[in-house]
Structures are given as structure tokens and as C-alpha cells.
Amino acid sequence: MKRNRWDDYYARRARDEKWLARSIYKLKEIDEKFKLIQKGGRLLDLGCYPGSWSQYGIKNAGLHGDVVGIDVNFPNRLSSRNFRFIQSDVLTASLDLLAGEIGPRDLVLSDLAPQTTGIRSTDAGRSMLLAHRAAEFALLLLKKKGNFVCKVFENEDLTPFKAKLSRHFLKIRLFRARATRKKSREVYLVGLGFL
Numbered sequence: 287m288k289r290n291r292w293d294d295y296y297a298r299r300a301r302d303e304k305w306l307a308r309s310i311y312k313l314k315e316i317d318e319k320f321k322l323i324q325k326g327g328r329l330l331d332l333g334c335y336p337g338s339w340s341q342y343g344i345k346n347a348g349l350h351g352d353v354v355g356i357d358v359n360f361p362n363r364l365s366s367r368n369f370r371f372i373q374s375d376v377l378t379a380s381l382d383l384l385a386g387e388i389g390p391r392d393l394v395l396s397d398l399a400p401q402t403t404g405i406r407s408t409d410a411g412r413s414m415l416l417a418h419r420a421a422e423f424a425l426l427l428l429k430k431k432g433n434f435v436c437k438v439f440e441n442e443d444l445t446p447f448k449a450k451l452s453r454h455f456l457k458i459r460l461f462r463a464r465a466t467r468k469k470s471r472e473v474y475l476v477g478l479g480f481l
């Protein structure tokens with residue numbers, strides 16, 4: 287049988303383990319390294335559809351956890367009493383209005399990714415715009431000592447982005463997950479200890 291090019295080890299494993307997307311293994315690896323999700327944690331998941339990161343957050347934050355997911359697409363396969371979904375475009379929505387609805391967070395996650403055009407400079411620009419927007423959410427909503435995880439792409443815009451965030455966190459790390467496809471320039475910026 288001919289395999290779809292996306293039907294790789296992680297995609298098959300996600301299906302077997304009943305996760306909603308293969309990207310779960312990226313967050314799992316990040317969390318295992320940096321110990322970000324605590325019991326009772328309050329999380330924000332930006333770009334949450336189809337829902338594997340929120341699913342992981344709900345599971346690991348436990349009974350008293352609180353996960354809010356935002357996306358333009360409705361995660362119809364995800365439901366939990368500890369999960370609230372806000373359908374919104376993060377680039378155009380009012381940050382202040384959303385902040386009131388979401389409330390303070392221990393961890394802000396962003397796996398936001400634009401629809402790709404195949405034109406490298408356009409795609410990189412759009413991703414960086416989403417990363418900056420995710421950082422605005424984090425700076426507004428994180429509690430002191432909170433943490434931030436944000437998908438970014440390795441290019442010349444990453445250094446100033448990292449420099450901007452380093453003023454707000456005790457430590458900044460760049461993390462490349464094993465589940466990231468070999469050809470991709472995707473890395474995760476991890477901001478630890480919001481100041």
C-alpha cells in the first residue's frame with residue numbers, strides 16, 4: 287500500500303495512542319525536558335485545533351486544571367469540563383477583550399502556524415507575525431514565574447524576537463523536537479520564569 291507522505295511514525299503513533307494530532311509528541315518532549323505542566327495549572331493554547339496540545343494539557347493539569355484553547359477552527363473532537371474554546375482570529379481579535387475572558391495563566395503555548403504558500407519569505411514573515419502576537423498574549427496573561435512555549439522558524443528574525451523576550455523571562459531556550467520533520471526549520475522558543 288502506498289503511504290501518504292504525512293503518514294509517518296509519529297502520525298501512526300498518535301492514532302494508536304488516541305491523540306488528536308502528531309504534534310502532541312513535540313509538546314510532550316518539551317514538557318518532559320522543562321517540566322512545564324503542573325497539576326491544577328492554568329494553560330492557554332493558541333492555535334489549538336485539532337486539539338492534541340490541549341488534550342495533553344487537560345490530562346496533565348488534572349482535575350483542577352484549566353485549559354483555554356483559541357483557534358479559527360473549532361476542535362470538534364475535543365471536549366472536557368476543564369477545557370474552554372474561544373473561536374477567534376488572534377491577529378484581529380481584541381487582546382484586552384480576550385484577556386478578560388481568559389484570565390491569568392501559568393503557561394502560554396503557541397503552536398500557531400499560518401497556511402503556507404510555499405514562498406519561504408512570505409511563510410516566514412507570517413509565522414513571525416503569529417509568534418509576536420503569541421508573545422503579546424503571554425506578556426499580558428502570564429503570572430509571575432509562568433512559562434511560554436512558542437513555535438518559531440529559524441531565520442534572521444528569530445534573534446531580535448529572542449532578544450525582546452529575554453527581557454521578560456529568567457531564561458530563554460530554543461528547542462528542536464524529534465517529531466519535527468527533518469526538512470523543517472521549526473523550533474520552539476521556551477521562555478522560563480516570567481519576570
Ligand SMILES: C[S@@+](CC[C@H](N)C(=O)[O-])C[C@H]1O[C@@H](n2cnc3c(N)ncnc32)[C@H](O)[C@@H]1O
Nearest residue numbers: 333335336337338339357358375376397398399
Ligand atoms: C499546527 S496547527 C496546531 C496543532 C495543535 N497544536 C495540536 O496539537 O492539535 C496550527 C493552528 O494554528 C491556527 N491558526 C493559524 N493562524 C491563526 C490565527 N490567526 N488565529 C487563530 N488560529 C490560527 C490554525 O487554524 C491551526 O489550527
